[in-house]
Amino acid sequence: TVFTLDGQTVSATPGETIWDVAKRQGTKIPHLCHVDMPGYRPDGNCRACMVDIEGERVLAASCVRQPSAGMVVKTDTERARKSREMVFELLASNMRSASDGPDNLSAFWQWAGSMGISGSRYRSK
Numbered sequence: 001t002v003f004t005l006d007g008q009t010v011s012a013t014p015g016e017t018i019w020d021v022a023k024r025q026g027t028k029i030p031h032l033c034h035v036d037m038p039g040y041r042p043d044g045n046c047r048a049c050m051v052d053i054e055g056e057r058v059l060a061a062s063c064v065r066q067p068s069a070g071m072v073v074k075t076d077t078e079r080a081r082k083s084r085e086m087v088f089e090l091l092a093s094n095m096r097s098a099s100d101g102p103d104n105l106s107a108f109w110q111w112a113g114s115m116g117i118s119g120s121r122y123r124s125k
Contacts, residue, residue: 003071018062093120
């Protein structure tokens, strides 16, 4: 399947998701519910990997969405970035800070840090 990813024409093999193709192309998309290891499957439930698809009203979870021919996918639009940042901030509101937690090098805090998130503006429960 040939589609456009961040302005590049790319191909997906059967069964590949947008996230899989992005990874192969060197594009990093945050993810939490998807562990890229044998025996794991993405669920799309954390919403950390949201991307913009031209012509669609809502963002798509790239870890479960398979591309279609001619699709135009953008991983770094303001809308996609803000959505991902909000997901991480909401999750961070119910976590100890990276420095106080048991694993400040966790995937969560690494992704959060890459987006400039070190805490949350939301109150915890």
